[in-house]
Amino acid sequence: MRSILFAFLFVLFAGASLAQDKPIYTDVLVVGGTTGGIAAALQTAKMGANTVVVEHTPWLGGMLSAAAVSCTDGNHELRSGIWESFRQALYKHYKSTNLFTGWVSETCFEPHVADSIFKSWVHAQPNMQVYYHWYFDKAIMEGNTIKGAVFENVRGQKLTVYAKRVIDATDLGDVYAGAGAAYDLGTEDSTQSGEKIAPGKSDVIQDLTWAAVLKDYGKGANKTIAMPAGYNALAYYCSTADAPCNAKPYSLGTQKVLEYGRVKTTDGSLKYMLNWPAFGNDYYINVVEKKPIEREAYYTAAKNFTLGFIYFLQTALKQPQIGFATDEVNEGMAFMPYNREGRRIKGKVRLNIDHIATPFKTNLYRTGISVGDYPVDHHHARYNGKVPPIPFPSVPSFNIPLGALMPEKIQGLVVCEKGISVSNIANGTTRLQPVVLLTGQAAGALAAVSLQQNINVQDVSVTAVQKVLLTENVYLMPYSDVKHTDGAFKAVQWIGSWGIIKGIGKSIGWANKTYFKPDSLVTHAEISAGLQALVPIRFSEKLKPNDPVTTGVLFQMIASFNTAVAQHSKAARAAKISGGFLIADQTYTNAGLLVPASSKALTRKEASFILHQLAKGLDYLEKDLSGAAFFK
Numbered sequence: 001m002r003s004i005l006f007a008f009l010f011v012l013f014a015g016a017s018l019a020q021d022k023p024i025y026t027d028v029l030v031v032g033g034t035t036g037g038i039a040a041a042l043q044t045a046k047m048g049a050n051t052v053v054v055e056h057t058p059w060l061g062g063m064l065s066a067a068a069v070s071c072t073d074g075n076h077e078l079r080s081g082i083w084e085s086f087r088q089a090l091y092k093h094y095k096s097t098n099l100f101t102g103w104v105s106e107t108c109f110e111p112h113v114a115d116s117i118f119k120s121w122v123h124a125q126p127n128m129q130v131y132y133h134w135y136f137d138k139a140i141m142e143g144n145t146i147k148g149a150v151f152e153n154v155r156g157q158k159l160t161v162y163a164k165r166v167i168d169a170t171d172l173g174d175v176y177a178g179a180g181a182a183y184d185l186g187t188e189d190s191t192q193s194g195e196k197i198a199p200g201k202s203d204v205i206q207d208l209t210w211a212a213v214l215k216d217y218g219k220g221a222n223k224t225i226a227m228p229a230g231y232n233a234l235a236y237y238c239s240t241a242d243a244p245c246n247a248k249p250y251s252l253g254t255q256k257v258l259e260y261g262r263v264k265t266t267d268g269s270l271k272y273m274l275n276w277p278a279f280g281n282d283y284y285i286n287v288v289e290k291k292p293i294e295r296e297a298y299y300t301a302a303k304n305f306t307l308g309f310i311y312f313l314q315t316a317l318k319q320p321q322i323g324f325a326t327d328e329v330n331e332g333m334a335f336m337p338y339n340r341e342g343r344r345i346k347g348k349v350r351l352n353i354d355h356i357a358t359p360f361k362t363n364l365y366r367t368g369i370s371v372g373d374y375p376v377d378h379h380h381a382r383y384n385g386k387v388p389p390i391p392f393p394s395v396p397s398f399n400i401p402l403g404a405l406m407p408e409k410i411q412g413l414v415v416c417e418k419g420i421s422v423s424n425i426a427n428g429t430t431r432l433q434p435v436v437l438l439t440g441q442a443a444g445a446l447a448a449v450s451l452q453q454n455i456n457v458q459d460v461s462v463t464a465v466q467k468v469l470l471t472e473n474v475y476l477m478p479y480s481d482v483k484h485t486d487g488a489f490k491a492v493q494w495i496g497s498w499g500i501i502k503g504i505g506k507s508i509g510w511a512n513k514t515y516f517k518p519d520s521l522v523t524h525a526e527i528s529a530g531l532q533a534l535v536p537i538r539f540s541e542k543l544k545p546n547d548p549v550t551t552g553v554l555f556q557m558i559a560s561f562n563t564a565v566a567q568h569s570k571a572a573r574a575a576k577i578s579g580g581f582l583i584a585d586q587t588y589t590n591a592g593l594l595v596p597a598s599s600k601a602l603t604r605k606e607a608s609f610i611l612h613q614l615a616k617g618l619d620y621l622e623k624d625l626s627g628a629a630f631f632k
Contacts, residue, residue, distance in 0.1 A: 034062030036440030037169025043444025074374035172342030173419030223323020347421025349403030363627025368399030396505025487591030500530030565617030
């Protein structure tokens, strides 16, 4: 039976290899079945584009699966788009909405479950194909336009894929580097990042981690592995309160450290994600500029370092019953490293920490396509040298601008994963799994819209992408207090993305917030300022700035706004948007709102809903990549 199975697999593999003798042609090529890559691919396929994904591991999901980082960081209350769909699939699998098994995260799961979810979604898309075990080799260029890519495998074979659009979903920005796009790598000075607090220029990147999945086999079991090459017990001193220590001991005991990454299981077994930063298995290596297929040899040291920590756990910490979860990813050892940082493309816009800390000081927030709430967090403990002092400023929750996904000059290319256009400091929060998943979804929407409209990626309308994302219940603004299940969700998101009614941000520990305060009354001054920032307009001076806005007054303000837009937009005049208007009672009811009387003082949610229904002038305004409004 075993020989028959081997023969079958050989024929299957050989057939797949023979099929690669001819180039593949597709609408969209996604390089990397990573966290961002699989989200991008699913979105382009859903929007009708023939999509090919090329991935170097046998799994889909990147950080969430193949890298075994399956306790996620952040976005627990930002139930956005594909991130929320993914969590709902996890809840269905585990028959529970409580995935708070590890104290590091409220969403912990087995990596193989993530892989199975993504593969089931791919299977449901008839216009999507995935090729596994292929490494990116080089970009196919015509002038400054990317036309596809060439891949290689460990046998030295080549795979060529031509595409109308290419999405770089690699962890380290390999495709755009190969295409000749400009990028940054390492820490920055102020002239690069535009941040006063930038630490200074260096080639230092964050530590990576070669994660593993461990299992408790019970008292009396002995799963001790062989001592790995280069093992040095001193490297793991002080990793738990029970460990030998020649410095300040860690405060938590070994069992508590293991429970940091305890993942949900269906059979009640105890499994642990091993991704421990405090003298654990973080490891410094910078092989970003190496060819992807050549990195594997260098990664051996990182794998051995994780094996060393496991051996230390089993021997020095007297936990021989803790061994590899052999029913998990690669029999317990990740297929790929958890890369926290690589290249960062120089995009049409660059998101820096000032944009995140004080979003409403500029208009960049208006172009938001992905949201996050995690604080700035960098890992540099294992670098053997002096790391420039990197400040971790307090920030509220934030969004990522569309222009960060666009290269400055290379045509036909969209960027997702961690290599988007952000500063080194900002990367410390934009790199996390839920944010990257959502950024990938937006990258897919961007690529698909550019194809549908047959225009360059850089020329795609911001609002066109945002409208697509809203149909997928994606948060454009990081408002945690208006859920996607709220009947006014899309209205709040759309009006918020124009800045007509703004939220209030707060830095709160490991889950920052931006509150919309939907049930608070909205003032005349707030709406006046929001509309006047979009088009020159004067409102009645009879109302005091802090007066609540009533239904009747808001209708008057919207009529003035529509008229003002029509004065500047020929298309708006032709559409006669300044005429009378009415909202049917059932429309309010469908949104879960009461029909407001003319004299009713409106809440922020009610006002957003009415604006979304009646401020037709917004349909004749557009946002440039900086967020500035202009007339169509």
